[in-house]
Amino acid sequence: MSGTGGFVEADNAEAVITRFEHKSRKIESILKQSKPVEALKTALEGSPPNTRDERGKSSNWIVVHRAIMAIKDLDGLFASLDPEHYDILMKYLYRGLSTGNRPTCDQCLRIHKRLTERAGLGCIARSLADTINTV
């Protein structure tokens, strides 16, 4: 699940569900320790942009959404997030913005502004142009 190999065919429903449950339990425990930045990093790692399965993508979105909403301190977030996660975070931000839910959109707009300042327009261009690895 490092994202460098081929496509992971997760047609197996159990595999999707177990992966999702495992991840959400990990995220919950990290959030309980009040480390929202760590939670977001864990949620973004092993993100399945190379999974064709819609269920895998939606369950991963739920986990990432939970982590994004828990973030309060944006400076701390960008101080510790690796640049390799910027592109995936941008794709999830756009997914969040398309939901239309007010608190989600507010939070996503805030993070989007800071992420654009940090990562530049190239990050946005990559999330628009990448039709193969979508979240």
Next chain:
Amino acid sequence: MANSLRLYLTCIRSTLEAAMCLQNFPCQEVERHNKPEVELQTSPELLLNPVLICRNEAEKCLIETSINSLRISLKVKQADELENILTKKFLRFLSMRAEAFQVLRRKPVQGYDISFLITNYHCEEMQKHKLIDFIVQFMEDIDKEISELKMSVNTRGRLVAAEFLKQFI
């Protein structure tokens, strides 16, 4: 409240700056034709991911890009029935005069109030950052216009009603 509007417009501005990279691309299917690919939607390799940016449940902006054209569709906030009617009439007035605006689309995309279509020819004739400034300024001004119209309708209605009812006093 004003802050969320600022963030919304900033997000749209940066997305447009990244998405407005248009070049001339003659039609692949019909020779000697040059069509805006975002309107046709026939070749998936020429289209980018459409992006939907919502500020809340009522306001949203859909940005669809392709190799030679970009379509921006806006849904304006309409709080009550009166604003609904005013928005529809005002934006229909603008859309009918789309020739004068050049980048305006005559009919809005289904589900939205107004749409812009920017092609590579527009980007060649006009400056990219000025086009983006125009779109963002338009979004700011629309809200002001609609509230001004609503206020003037209410004021006029109040005056007319007062005059009319005087005869019954």
